[in-house]
Amino acid sequence: MIDVHNDEKLLKVLLKDDPDITIEDALDNEMVINMGPQHPATHGVLRLVLRLDGETVVNTVPELGYLHRGYEKMAEAMSFNEFIPHTDRLDYTSTMSNNVAYALAVEKLLGIEAPKRAQYIRMIIAEISRIMGHLVAIGTFAMDVGAVTMVLWTFREREKIQNIYDRVAGARFTTSYTRIGGLASDFDDVAVKMTKEFLDEFDHTMDDFEKLLNTNKIFIGRLEGIGVLTKEDAIAFGVTGPNLRASGVQYDIRRANPYLYYSDMDFDVPVFTEGDCLARYFVRVDEVRESIKILRQLLDKIPQGEIIANLPKKVLPHKAEIYSRMEELIHDFMIVNFGVNPPVGDTYFSVENPKGELGFYFVSNGSGHPWKLKIRSPSFCNLQALPKMCNGQMISDVIAIIGSIDPVMGEADK
Amino acid sequence: MEYKELLLNKLNEFKEGVVLEFTDFRDDASITLAPENLIPVCTFLKNDPDLEFLICKDVTAIDWAARKNRFTAVYHIYSFKLSSFLRIKVNLSGNDPSVDSVTSVWKGADWYERETYDMYGIIFKGHPDLRRMYMPEAFEYYPLRKEFPVMGIPGSIPLPSKD
Structure with missing residues (x-):
């Protein structure tokens, strides 16, 4: 024993x-x-x-390890499509961006690309879930340091986003919306209208949020100069995402190695140089504003067309076709039972998630299951800098520092 | 791509024949090194003014199960200067594999190496704090090795007693 x-x-x-x-x-x-x-x-x-x-x-x-579910082990016994629902459970505050990251990573391994409409919709949902993730981050962070009103306000806004999710994916929380080679269902006109309405209201709500917090003497006093992470330390510890940008490094994968159609988008990468808890809060608020900007550009020009690629050997056919056509039934059977069989090789693909860089490293031996899947989760890597930030601070500041790093244990523990 | 040529030229200048294998499957640059060259090459890649691979993004390993060199340690490093990443692979032999720790080059590799040790049992020599990352310290198995069953081993983690 x-x-x-x-x-x-x-x-x-x-x-x-x-x-x-x-x-x-x-x-x-x-x-x-x-x-x-x-x-x-x-x-x-x-x-x-x-x-x-x-x-x-x-x-x-x-x-760490209290929420370790062994996803990397489980992935080795699953086909590539089967793992999509598990990506929801990584960073559960912004499920859609994990779905997008995983689908893009598998598509890179397979060497296929989704149709343009699907790629645009993926950008829309990734940005909506960035807002969603940052709303939790801001809300719970403010609650941790005493401003309890914020968490109620941000979760109220999250409810509206979940209504959009419900419309497009049929689920409010565990969305599993993407498929390899496309999407499960279309982002229809009603969803576009809902998103536009949400954004119009949300602009004013963001002003309210900032009015409540930015002029709050206690909130500012509690965070200013606390948990400073210098630029050198942030790079040395491999911190990514808003935490890195709050330390003065202008690194955003959407800019540095653009994926999807981010190179066509007009947006800024907010950077602060202080590296303290307050700067990490400001970066998140500014990123929400940038996401709104990207969404407004996207919603007006979603191209028409298919939402899933027409590649019968690699991409699941639509359910309605499976029940009515022989060919599609056979392809569905083959993909579900034997998998998509990518070529032998290994690829690494990473995207900018609300928490930082989410990467998937696949090793394929040509069969329907990944030989190995490694998830490079941003929360895990960001937590590594926690001792550096906490040592020498007061015990009450530890709470503020954890809130400002914004870890999600579902992702850190895998 | 241009940076791959630059990289290979630089590495050949550093030491002739240090890159045992170079692949760029799906445009991912990947080099294989001999275990004894790992630390010198990593130090070079980090400090060379034209390369500056400042971030270690990830450390992991692959269990090949049936190969002679059963394990491969895999490092992903990133350069802001070149806006691109590089994969370094080191093939390790034996059932009790070990490799030099890169924590002396990249401080951030600390937790990644601990995780790899926890999951594959690879000993990183010179690591400052090689404890298990996720599993309990006294756990006897290495879960991501291929012989470990997906369903787990019943009784390998006892539940706390009620008294």
Whole structure:
């Protein structure tokens, strides 16, 4: 029988600055406290072991794995299409962008491309879910530091976005909307109208959000200069997404290595140089504004055409055709039972998700299952910089710092 | 593509024949190195003023199950300067594989190497804190190895006792 609750090695890391000290010595004037995994401010099941001197954090050791479901192992036993619903469960605050990232990654491996209409719709849903993800980030972050009103306001807006999801994907939360080579269903005129109406209202709502927070003395005072991550550290730790841009690095994959049709879009990449909690909040707010800008450009010029590629060996046919035509029935049977069989090789593809860079690394041996799938999840990589930000701060700031990194444990633990 | 030529020329200048294999399947540049060349080449790639691969995006491994060199360690690194990434592969032999840790070059590889150790049992020599990332410290298996069943091994993680 193994002792799974043994923290011996972890405590050793916690005390590593002074190798002679034992935990009993340390406790004379210091305190070791366990924050999480059941803690409302850890955004799920993140566990931090903190070593405190008075109220100052001396050392932080994050402990992950409480939500580890082994998706990388499961993917090896699944066909490429079967894994799409599981991508919803990675970053569950912005499900659609994970769907898009996965579909694009498999398409790169297969060497196929979805029709232009499907690509445009993918950009629309990716940007809507960026707004959705940032709404949770801003709302819960503000709630963590005491402004509880925000979370109610942002979740009210999220409800409206979920109505759009409901219209296009048939589900409000776990969408599984993309397919390899296209989309499950069309983004119809009603959905376009709903999105336009939402954006018109949302512009004013964003003004309200900013009025509530940006002039709030407590909110600003609580975050300014807290949890500073310098540009050099951010790059060294491999931080991506809004957290990297808040530290003064202008790196956005939509700009650096454009995918879909982002190179045709007119948008800015907001960058702040302070690197503190407040800058990370400002970056997210500005990104929401940029997403609105992109959405307005997109909604007016969705091209007409198919939403799924016509490649019978690689792409699932439409359900209505399966029930009425022999050829389609055969292709559906072959794809579902034997998979899409990409060529032997390995590819890495990454997109800019609300949390940062989400990448999929596939190794294919020519069969219907991936030989290996590695998910490069942004929350995991961003959390790595947490000890650097927390050490030397007050214990109450740890809450603000976690909120500002905005980890989603579904993604960090895979 | 232009940067691939630049990269290969630079690496050949650095040390003749250091790149054992170069592939660009689907336009992904990928080089294979011998294990002993890993750290010198990584240091070179990071510090060369024309390349500047400053970010280590990901470290993982592949279990080939039946091959002689059973494991391959895979690194993805990124250069802001070239706006492109590079994949480095190192083939490892044996059932208890080990390779030098790249944490001395890229600090951010710390957690990725811990995750790879946790999932494949690859020892990263010189890693400052090689603990398991997701699984409990006392767990005996390496879940992403091909012999580990997808359904798990019953009883390998005991539930906490009620008393």
